[in-house]
Amino acid sequence: MSVGNSLYLVAPEIILSASGLLLLLIGAWGGFKSARLVSILAVTALFASSAVALEFLLNPAFAEGGDAFFGQYRLDKFGSLTKLLIYISAIVSIIIAPRFFDNVAGGRSAVMRPEYPVLIVFAAIGMGMMVSAVDLMTLYIGLELNSLAAYVLASFLRNDERSAEAGLKYFVLGGLASGILLFGMSLLYGFTGTTNFNAINQAFESGLSTGALFGLIFVLAGMAFKISAVPFHMWTPDVYEGAPTPVTTFFATAPKVAALALTMRLAIEAFGSQIAAWQQIIIFIALASIVVGAAGAIGQTNIKRLLAYSSINNVGFILIGLAAANQAGASAMLVYLMIYVAMTLGSFVAVLDLRDADGNQVEEISSLAGLSKSRPGLAAAIAIFMFSLAGIPPLFGFWGKFLVFEAAVQADLILLAALGIAASVIGAFYYLKVIKVMYFDESADVVVKSDSKSHAVIIALCALFVSPLGYLLIPVLGNIADQAAAALFWAL
Amino acid sequence: MLRSGADLPVDSLQGQEGNDLTDLSQYLPILLFLGIALILSAAFVFLPMGVSRLTGTHNPTVNKLTEYECGFPAFEDSRSQFDVRFYLVAILFIIFDLEAAFLFPWAVSLNEIGWTGWVTMMIFLFELIVGFAYAWKLGALDWE
Numbered sequence: 291m292s293v294g295n296s297l298y299l300v301a302p303e304i305i306l307s308a309s310g311l312l313l314l315l316i317g318a319w320g321g322f323k324s325a326r327l328v329s330i331l332a333v334t335a336l337f338a339s340s341a342v343a344l345e346f347l348l349n350p351a352f353a354e355g356g357d358a359f360f361g362q363y364r365l366d367k368f369g370s371l372t373k374l375l376i377y378i379s380a381i382v383s384i385i386i387a388p389r390f391f392d393n394v395a396g397g398r399s400a401v402m403r404p405e406y407p408v409l410i411v412f413a414a415i416g417m418g419m420m421v422s423a424v425d426l427m428t429l430y431i432g433l434e435l436n437s438l439a440a441y442v443l444a445s446f447l448r449n450d451e452r453s454a455e456a457g458l459k460y461f462v463l464g465g466l467a468s469g470i471l472l473f474g475m476s477l478l479y480g481f482t483g484t485t486n487f488n489a490i491n492q493a494f495e496s497g498l499s500t501g502a503l504f505g506l507i508f509v510l511a512g513m514a515f516k517i518s519a520v521p522f523h524m525w526t527p528d529v530y531e532g533a534p535t536p537v538t539t540f541f542a543t544a545p546k547v548a549a550l551a552l553t554m555r556l557a558i559e560a561f562g563s564q565i566a567a568w569q570q571i572i573i574f575i576a577l578a579s580i581v582v583g584a585a586g587a588i589g590q591t592n593i594k595r596l597l598a599y600s601s602i603n604n605v606g607f608i609l610i611g612l613a614a615a616n617q618a619g620a621s622a623m624l625v626y627l628m629i630y631v632a633m634t635l636g637s638f639v640a641v642l643d644l645r646d647a648d649g650n651q652v653e654e655i656s657s658l659a660g661l662s663k664s665r666p667g668l669a670a671a672i673a674i675f676m677f678s679l680a681g682i683p684p685l686f687g688f689w690g691k692f693l694v695f696e697a698a699v700q701a702d703l704i705l706l707a708a709l710g711i712a713a714s715v716i717g718a719f720y721y722l723k724v725i726k727v728m729y730f731d732e733s734a735d736v737v738v739k740s741d742s743k744s745h746a747v748i749i750a751l752c753a754l755f756v757s758p759l760g761y762l763l764i765p766v767l768g769n770i771a772d773q774a775a776a777a778l779f780w781a782l
Numbered sequence: 783m784l785r786s787g788a789d790l791p792v793d794s795l796q797g798q799e800g801n802d803l804t805d806l807s808q809y810l811p812i813l814l815f816l817g818i819a820l821i822l823s824a825a826f827v828f829l830p831m832g833v834s835r836l837t838g839t840h841n842p843t844v845n846k847l848t849e850y851e852c853g854f855p856a857f858e859d860s861r862s863q864f865d866v867r868f869y870l871v872a873i874l875f876i877i878f879d880l881e882a883a884f885l886f887p888w889a890v891s892l893n894e895i896g897w898t899g900w901v902t903m904m905i906f907l908f909e910l911i912v913g914f915a916y917a918w919k920l921g922a923l924d925w926e
Contacts, residue, residue, distance in 0.1 A: 293898050311912045318919040 296358035299365040302339040302346075302373060303418045309335035310411040317404030325402040329388060332407035333381050336414065340377040346370040347770070355777060361486055362425045366777035369422040371624060371770060372551040375631050376421070379543035380414045382635050385744050386642055387536040393649050394447060394534075406446065410540065413439035417548035424559065426475045426485040429552060433471070433516065436545060437464050443540065444533040456532025463525045467515035474508025477501055487560035495563045506561055510571055513556065516549035519609065520578035523602045527586070530598035535651060538594060539638035542601050543631050550605070550627060554612055554620060558778050565615045572613045573706055579606030580710055584717035592653050593641055596720060597634070600679055603717050604630055610710055611694040614701035620775035622697045625767055626690035629678075629756065633687055636752025637675040643668060643745045644737050652737055655724060660733025668740075669728045671753045678756040680721040681714055686760035870922055881910055 297304065313328045313335075320327065346352045347370040355366035384407045391402040412435060419432025441464060445457020479485050481502035482493035494502070515522040530538045561568050583603025590596040608630070611623035644652040652658075662669040678687030691714065698707040740746075754760075834840050888895075888903050895902075917923060 311909060314912060314916050318916045 293359075295356075296363075299356055299358040300363060300422075302342045302377075303415050305339045305342065306335055306411050306415045306418070310408055310415065313404070313408045313411065317408055320404065322401050322403065325388065325404045325406075328404040329384055329402075329407045332411050333384050335411060336377045336381045336384070339414075339418075340374055340381075343370045343373040343377065347374065347774075355780075357424070361488075362428045363419070363422050364424040365422060366774075366780070367770075368551070368555070368624075368774040368777045369418075371774040372421040372547055372627070373418050375547045375627060376414060376417045376544045379540060379547070379631055379635065380410050382639070382748055383536050383540035383544070384410055386539065386639055386748065389742055389745070390534060390536050390642060390651075391447075393645070394450075403446075406443070406536075409439045409443050413443070413540075414544065417544055420548045421551040421555070423552065423555070424487045426478065426487075429556075430468075430472065430475065432548075433552070434468065436548065437468065437516075440464075440541065440545060443537045444529055446537060447534050450534075452532035453534060456529045459525055459532075460529045463515070467512050467522070470508050470515070471512025474505045474510075474512060477505030477508065479505075481505060487555070490560045491563050494561065498564050498567055503567060506564070506567060507571070509556065510553075510568060513549060513553045514575055517546060517553060517605050518602055519575040519605050520582040520602065521575070523579065523582065526602055527590075527595045527598040530601075531592055531594045531653075535594065535638065535642045538597075539635060539642070542597065542634045542638060546601065546605065547627055547631060550608060550623070554623065555778060557612060558615070558620065569613060569615055572609055573703070576606045576609035576613055577706065577709055577713070579603065579609065580713040580717070581606075584713055584720070587717070587720040590720070591655055593655050593658070593724070594653055596655065596724070597637060597641070600717075600721075601634065604634075604679070607691055607694055607710065607714070610698050610703075610706060613703060613706060614694075614697040616697065616701055617772075617775050617779050618700055619694070619697035620778050621768070621771040622690070622693035624771035624774055625693050628767060628771075629686050629690040629760070632752045632755040633675050633678050636671065636749055636756065637679070639745055639748045639752070640668060640672050640675065643740045643742065643749070645740060646736050647738050655727055656731075657734050657736040658724065658728050659731035660735065661728040661737060663733055664735065664737060665739065667746075668737075668749070671749045672728065673725050674753045674757060676721040676724050680718040682718070684758045686756040686758070689761065689764065867925065874917060874922065877913070878910065881907070 309331065313331055316324055316331070317328050346365060347367055352365065352370075353367075355364060355369075357364050387406055388402045391406070416432045416435030416437070416439065419428055420436060421432075423429040423432055441457055441461040444460045445454050447453040448457075475485070478490060481499050482490050484490055484493065498506075511522065515525075518526040530541065533541065557568055557572070579602050583599050583601075583606055587596050587599035587603070590599060604626075608623050608626050611619040611626065613619070614622075641653070642651070644658070646652050646657075658672075661672070674685065678685035681688045681691040695707045695710060698704075698710070755763075884906065885903070888899065892899060
């Protein structure tokens with residue numbers, strides 16, 4: 291395959307790389323004033339990349355996909371679908387940012403910086419590489435490109451103590467996780483003699499040596515950190531709470547999608563011939579994430595921390611699909627991921643919309659009391675997201691949970707499914723608690739009206755998607771997810 | 783031996799089952815190397831110390847014994863203030879120094895990778911220049 295052809299297949303990344311470099315220079319010479327222009331251009335570039343990814347996803351000419359750069363990178367429907375989710379999350383994270391940064395501490399101390407959209411674009415390139423990686427080298431480069439941008443983003447309000455702490459914590463623990471991942475990758479290379487996913491899979495067919503098993507375990511541990519699955523979740527609540535809310539919105543969506551997609555690809559394409567070796571690990575981290583995510587959230591008073599535990603909890607449910615280790619499970623995970631992105635974007639933008647009379651962000655759950663009277667629309671939207679996250683039937687969040695449990699039952703993991711369902715009842719408690727505070731508690735009169743149209747539009751779109759109307763999309767989404775999941779199993 | 787991955791047959795990549803232990807014998811050279819390196823490096827450290835004691839140049843003073851790391855006393859109250867610009871310079875140095883680590887293997891293999899490799903490296907250098915221009919414009923290189 292010629293280099294020109296390879297470049298064609300990585301078009302989404304090339305668009306983003308070129309525009310990222312250009313925007314960096316515009317931001318450097320234009321200063322703070324250029325932040326608006328840079329944001330608009332970054333969103334345009336992300337839209338262009340989304341259009342290309344959509345073309346790759348839907349055009350029958352690309353149904354087969356193709357390998358680029360001598361088996362380092364693969365274009366397939368799985369990659370294109372997850373890339374679309376990533377780019378959409380990135381676009382939303384840029385759109386909601388200026389309002390937040392211009393109003394930090396009542397607009398006194400900080401302003402929107404042009405570096406913010408640039409860093410999001412660079413992170414999106416890294417995540418695009420991650421979901422298309424079919425080689426340990428590409429995997430690591432994509433992961434680090436995403437992580438390095440994310441460390442800076444977490445500490446973006448560098449004068450704010452919590453944000454600086456979040457950035458430092460994320461950096462130290464992220465560096466540790468990268469080290470663990472690299473150690474596992476070097477073991478895998480040492481014992482199989484290759485870094486290519488398919489070749490590792492072939493080498494595993496003739497048996498799994500102890501060294502390769504350790505490599506597999508270390509790689510999975512590193513990935514579990516990136517998807518914040520228990521027992522590698524400890525950084526998540528602190529980072530989600532401390533990071534600026536638009537950044538938290540980004541962290542909870544795009545990197546989660548990318549890391550989960552990468553874990554799927556690793557488990558199925560690279561370790562697919564030794565399912566027994568990783569299935570028990572995935573079952574354990576799935577169940578542990580569900581239980582710890584649900585139990586940890588109960589005592590939280592800060593809504594961002596609560597949503598952090600909620601994301602740990604949801605990652606557990608998504609991993610149940612991976613534990614099934616079949617095509618139905620992978621397809622269920624993808625559908626769940628689409629719904630999860632909509633629910634999470636919606637709830638974080640809703641949190642972003644909560645401001646008191648001085649313009650400060652409201653993050654305490656107790657301050658939401660009486661929201662149903664002062665801001666009935668927003669309260670209804672938050673209620674929809676909470677019910678959906680809890681997986682209560684008429685809402686779309688239920689469908690994702692239903693699909694992963696169905697896949698688990700089909701794969702004879704009935705006990706796993708039963709435990710997961712039982713644990714989701716614990717989870718329902720804290721989601722319902724937020725709704726109770728909004729609708730039934732004595733009004734605290736903290737939150738004032740917001741005039742942000744962009745927030746309103748995003749919240750409304752996400753709420754519409756997770757509302758029962760979302761079920762109309764099932765044939766479309768299910769079909770795309772099936773095709774993407776089939777692409778993952780194509781090589782086997 | 784360099785193993786180039788995907789195109790080699792798998793059988794040759796993985797030792798016969800059960801032979802994992804005997805396979806370790808091929809790492810004997812590196813074990814020997816490590817042992818010799820340990821002995822030699824210990825000699826480099828301790829030999830001058832012994833020689834200096836015996837020849838009478840051993841004359842410690844307070845200033846001689848003070849340790850410095852990156853311009854700071856090594857053991858001090860960790861809450862003291864320091865100039866963060868040292869770190870900025872160090873980070874910039876690492877970024878542009880690592881570039882050389884990529885340039886050397888590129889330069890010696892240029893015959894094989896041809897124009898594609900040349901253009902790729904030029905793109906890489908261009909990206910570094912963009913970063914350099916950004917750092918320069920933002921004043922990361924001005925000490926005052």
